[in-house]
Amino acid sequence: MSDLAIPTVQAKVKSERSSIGSLHMVQTASILVIALVIVSPLFMLLIASLKDDRFQILADMGSFRAFWVSSPTLSNFAEIGNLSGELAFGRYLVNSLIILASTVGAGLIVNSMAGFVLAWGSLRGRALILSLVIALYVIPQESIIMPLVIMVSRAGMTDTFAVQIVPWIASPLYIFLFYQFFAQLPKELFEAAEIDGASVFRIYRSIFLPLSLPALATVSILMGIESWNQYLWPILVTQTDYARPIAVAIATFFGQDSIYWDRAMAASVLMMIPILALYLAFQRWFVSSFVGSAVKG
């Protein structure tokens, strides 16, 4: 921008300042109102989980008492937090955590390795594999689930942890996200390491992976949410408490004649905690521009 242009812009800005001030007020007000509307159901959930009487919970709902608890109690959590037997939500939570940690852990390694080779490898079929991976992205989970159920039941994998982990480790979307991230890093990084005699795996492990914290964080959050929220697949492949995840267990509240809202609320809060922790831990790196770069893909 030339020096001449700056004063003009500043003059414009000055004349607009008063209108900007009122615009700011409107914006702040509307953001507060929307935030209130968006967040209040979650706040209500937290409050209700601390109330003991399930009929009182419903009675309070329509008024401001939904946002206030006079004598908070953790009795709902004590009731459902068992590790075995009925209402073993402690166990379901642990099951879900095992599935989440294994899926995300293995997924980060498998998908980032593939993404790295596709971006920097010297393999001849690289471009072809990349376009195949992108093409696979179109296939929705829902449309392969029927044959997949036959396959895993033939293999005797039903009602295990493995059946809820292994099929969802590799994913076209995350391979592509890693590919995209690695490909935009400077060429000199790779070449310098290569001249120093580092192997491909070594370059990936010691140079590119430490640089890809934003990508790792983004994929962790996305994969974590996906794994944590799986519902259709686990109801089809789990029959007993052994590997049942918490999402399926919470859904069983709805099958009863009279819903125990107090317990359902407590179980829901229990289910929110780990994924919230994961989100808060990685949010700093969950850069929106990174997700946005996938838009044109």
Place this chain on the structure above:
Amino acid sequence: MTLQQTVRPAVIARSASRRDNGRLIQEISMLAPAVILLTIFLVVPFLLSFWTAMTNQPLVPRPTPIRFVGFNNFLRIFRDELFWTSLWNVSRFTFWILPVQCGLAFATALLLHQKLPFRNLFRGLFFLPAITSMVVVCVIWGTLFQYPSGPFNQIIGFLSGGRIQPIDWLGDPNWAMFSIVLLSAWQAYGFQMIVYLAGLQGIPDELYDAARIDGANAFQRFWHVTMPGLRPTHVFVLVITTIQAFKLYTQVAILTQGGPKSSTETVVHYMVRSGFEEQKLGYASAVSVILFLIVLVIALLQRQLLRRFDV
């Protein structure tokens, strides 16, 4: 000196080719886990679904052999009124969810893009529903929708002074799908909001400065700079939301089981029911093939639209 010069290229060539082989093996073994897993758990079941769709495969193995039935499953699906109802229902759902969810995402992204105090805090808060599991969303909204005296009905009763009768949100065929739209939009708009924020960040500030110099007011800048800059983002968001809408399942399975009077029956719910309650896996696979074709058409449409805008 001369000796070195004659020897060196050969040595380099030999060690280079050995290194190339080693490198190739390393690359293949780094790529292999992903390729093997994708093949077993994505490509094979995908191809299998086309085969299963043309058989009378039951869920539980029976002594009678599985027969090839050609396109019979598809013909029976097209003759089933419930399938067309489910397709109509997801179309209705799409029609409502597009403006509600994308509008909410766009509005919140525009607000968060401004330089406001506590912007990051608000961004975190606005994303909270997106990390909330659909099952938990159903617990929350299941209470909000209570009939006749749940929170929504009490609020509406209060605002209308009791003139509007309580609405049976999930039990009235006229309202059930709309209620599902509301809770789905609340749950899912966060992702689209992030995508819109990224799109907004992608528009260079110089364009706004230039427009300002030309005397464009806030609305004109929005209409002539922001909107054209967001065209690919709009296409992407609309397409993703549409594809999501056609896969609607969890909230319907938990809250309404497709009812009342099939008013919230969806394609995926129909598929799961025919596969696991009626145990007709071949038939269900045929539904899944149809679902895939629908998604494919939408995705191809997106590519066409994006290509047009990129020019």
